[in-house]
Amino acid sequence: MNIAWKEIKKSKIRFLILGSIVFLVSFLTLIISGLSNGLSQDNAALIKDLPDGQFYMNEHANETYNLSRIDESTQETLVNEQKDAAALSIQMGFVNDADDKQHSVAFVTSTDSNLFEKVEIGEIVLDQSIEEDGIKVGDAVTNNQFGGEFIVKGFVDQKKYSHAPVAYINMENYQEIYGVKEMQLVFVPGQDNAQAIDGLQSFSNKEFLSTIPSYSAEQMSLNMIIWFLVVISGMLFAIFFYMMNVQKIGLYGILRALGVKTSRLFGMMWYQMFFITAIALTLSVALSQGFTMIAPEGMPFILTLEITIQLSIIFLIIGFIGATLSGFQIRKVEPLHAIQQGEI
Incomplete structure (x- = not known):
């Protein structure tokens, strides 16, 4: 050398x-x-922070979660039979603060699960990034498609979806805003191999990320x-x-x-x-x-x-x-x- x-x-x-x-x-x-x-x-922090598992959406949705609707009986069977399983929906929207300023958010609602924030009717939990815009715990925010007000219950760290802050709301409030009863997805954690279910298509966490527009x-x-x-x-x-x-x-x-x-x-x-x-x-x-x-x-x-x-x-x-x-x-x-x- x-x-x-x-x-x-x-x-x-x-x-x-x-x-x-x-x-x-x-x-x-x-x-x-x-x-x-x-x-x-x-x-996609909302998805990437979840444990490995399987997402299920309607097979006729063309791998587009927005078009997916899970039959209520199928959803109930999956959630009850699979440990820690949860049905959830994600939809882009906005909230207005006290000054009537709009803030883009990704509304997320789910059945009872430790994987997602539990929110009561009329409450909302926001990603911490939106706190920089001046919204604080206890503030009231509104949505044009919602008849009442959301009271900010708290903030979560690093929960984004499609480059928008996540906003957790109660299932009943979500159904009122978007006029739907069926959930878009069912997530079953810990499944290495997807379970074959009639009418549903399965995706691993990585595969589901590919269904997110622009990702x-x-x-x-x-x-x-x-x-x-x-x-x-x-x-x-x-x-x-x-x-x-x-x-x-x-x-x-x-x-x-x-x-x-x-x-x-x-x-x-x-x-x-x-x-x-x-x-x-x-x-x-x-x-x-x-x-x-x-x-x-x-x-x-x-x-x-x-x-x-x-x-x-x-x-x-x-x-x-x-x-x-x-x-x-x-x-x-x-x-x-x-x-x-x-x-x-």
Whole structure:
């Protein structure tokens, strides 16, 4: 590794340029990952916070929960027979505060369950984000389709649906607002395999997320950008080391003539790759974690340590693959030919 280190010191500018590019790409990837995760939570925290289980909706609803209506007898059977099962409905709407200012919310109601807030008739429990708009516990809010007033009972943390704050209301109030008696969904926690039920279609938590408008498109776009950046970093390593290897053909020829094994030459290249990537990733991880502390309030940015470690490992693997692919030409080096062709 002494040769590898001497080369890094001799060609500081080259390795500094590569390290800078890897730093920028990895930093941008971590930032976009944090934004993707934050938007995912902002779009579907209500669903993502539920335990693993199965969602059931009407099979004629075309995988659109808004069109789903669960037969009351089927609902009663499922809720009574399955432990901790709950029937629920979700509908976008709004509430008006005392100043008659509208606030978009996602109304949620359910049968008695520990998975959802229990709300009495005439009460409402809101996501904490709406508290920033000046609404407090004990305030009265209204809805144009509701004859009375909702009294704010409390707030819950990080409960969003389709980028709107969740508003838990009683089932009777929900039925009055939307004029329906049937619930849209039944959720059964803890089911690994879906139970076949006539007239109903089952979805795992992950599958149900795909039925949320804009969720799949939003996440797919951001994930494509992330993986595109990862692939770019691998190509950068491959191109950089390929050009370096072309310039060092003569050196490799002499080393091969002196009996240096090909595996040692690869080891030298891997050492350089790891050294550059480790420094670049350390800086990008530190800055991205620092960004979580200074990110603007209200910006959906969540970069967990788990995601950071996973992406760092992926970058190291991609760098290793890129460097290795570029090094295959080393195995074909003929010492005498390389010495005649190259200059030291």
